[in-house]
Amino acid sequence: MINILVVLLLLHFLIAASFMSKASRSNAGLFRIANGFAIGVAICIALGWGSWATQGDIASGLFEINFLRLSVVSLIGFMSFILLRYSIHYLHGEKHRGRYFRYLLTTLLSVTIVVLSNHLILFWLAWVGISLSLHRLLLFYPNRPRAALAAHKKFILARLAESALLGAFICIYLSTGMLQLNGITDYYLTHATTLTVLEQSAAGLLAIVALIKCAQLPVHGWLMQVVESPTPVSALLHAGIINLGGFLVMMFGPLILRVEAAKWLILIVAGITTLLAALIMTTRISLKVRLAWSTCAQMGLMLVECALGLYELALLHLLAHSAYKAHAFLNSSQWIHEDLTRRLSDQLEPPLWQWLIALVVATGLTTAAAVVIEYQGPISIWGLMVGALTVWLALRFEAQAPSSYFRIITAAVVLLAAYSAQKWLLHLVVALPNDLRAQALDGADIWLLSLVVLLIVVNYLLYYRAHLVTVQKLSRVLYAGLYLDEWMTRLTILLWPVHLPSIKKQKHLAIHRYAAGHEEQK
Secondary structure (H helix, E strand, C coil): CHHHHHHHHHHHHHHHHHHHCCCCCCHHHHHHHHHHHHHHHHHHHHHHHHHHHHHCCEEECCEEECHHHHHHHHHHHHHHHHHHHHHHHHCCCCCCHHHHHHHHHHHHHHHHHHHHECEHHHHHHHHHHHHHHHHHHHCCCCCCHHHHHHHHHHHHHHHHHHHHHHHHHHHHHHHHCCCEHHHHHHHHHHCCCCCCHHHHHHHHHHHHHHHHHCCCCCCCHHHHHHHHCCHHHHHHHHHCHHHHHHHHHHHCHHHHCCCHHHHHHHHHHHHHHHHHHHHHHCCCCCHHHHHHHHHHHHHHHHHHHHHCCCHHHHHHHHHHHHHHHHHHHHCHHHHHHHHHHHHHCCCCCCCHHHHHHHHHHHHHHHHHHHHHCCCCCCCHHHHHHHHHHHHHHHHHHHHCCHHHHHHHHHHHHHHHHHHHHHHHHHHHHHCCCHHHCCCCCCHHHHHHHHHHHHHHHHHHHHHHCCCCHHHHHHHHHHHCHHHHHHHHHHHHHHHCCCCCCCHHHHHHHHHHHHHHHHHHHC
16 A cells, blocks of 8 residues: 555655646646645555554565654655746746756656665666766756856766665675665664674775765865756755755665774765864855855764764754755845944943853753753764854844844744753654664764764854954855865866867857847837
């Protein structure tokens, strides 16, 4: 029964792709009917999972339904509805509108198959399908040099990631003799024996795939340049597809977390990416580029959470970030106004006593929340929460009268309570065994805690000590992205040259279109 429902859900994307590609506004009614059908099928899947969840994960051949998969596929359904509805109006009158919808729906179909797949071969084929269809979306405006260069770099990295993923799956099959993902996961959850060289190689390859998919340094440059594509494509990429690296780690976590080299590869690369991308983001002027650097940092933090074994926090991060980033890109025009208002407003540095009060209040509230939910595990994540709350409180204390402090602290309590409640609830359904989770003040916890402290200190210097010569030099280097993308671009073109559209040709085409449109008006 579950297989039938899943096939119906996937069939919805194929049907939608067939009539949306006709690029007619009359398709809007059919679009609503198709999405209503998809929502109904998704509800049936959810009810089926709820009815039989007591028997364990629902797996039948090619597909599997569990809480993690159901959460992500629900997110995909919601994002699909929003993006398609937005695209109908956004691309109205566009010549190649039909082609856009074909590749968009093919991408959504491939992502859905990856999330629901219970077979290594089907998983890999759908993974390849995502990158191939996304490549066509990134080249929707093929005459834009930056878009062409970004798509070229993404194409090469995608082929490397797919090759590594295929190698990892071959190693897993040779080691376990299984192709079913649920069987592989159960095997590594219950077998804590020494892993073979093939299994360790598979874990390392999976870690590399996740880092590439999440655009971690130094293979991040294409993510900053795909803003040349249509806004819905940017929203799809930043709110959905790039999260698949974290989903991959969560799916194969029982294997990856048993290999110290693979776990530390993620911790080091993703941790450094989180630190640098968060700092670089503060130096950018272009709103979309700032959002892209934000995505890079957020994906790094999500991968770190996965490597710490905090699946409940990683899943919460994935869902919240997707919703936030989709809204940010689709509502970018309003964000520009808000960003300009913030930049032009006076930003006074809070006095020391307000920083200290904010720190004491944030530490007390965070400690109380950890005690209430009986948290046991790494403290670095709570240290990050203390830092974020401290900054949030200090800035609002500075801007408000002392009489409103109670209201500000109450708002902080509500935010922290909501976060803690969601973390506690997700811990009940997606938590890993304790032997796979990082512990308080172990090596991984100390590493992340040091990055959090460094991030807070350097961010303070960039905001409030920007007049210092050393800080100005650091700001210039950060603005250049540490020149990492320039080196990667040179290496990419050296290994695989690409012919980029001429800028002069673009100007000529623009003038020609303008002249043609002017003649039509006459």
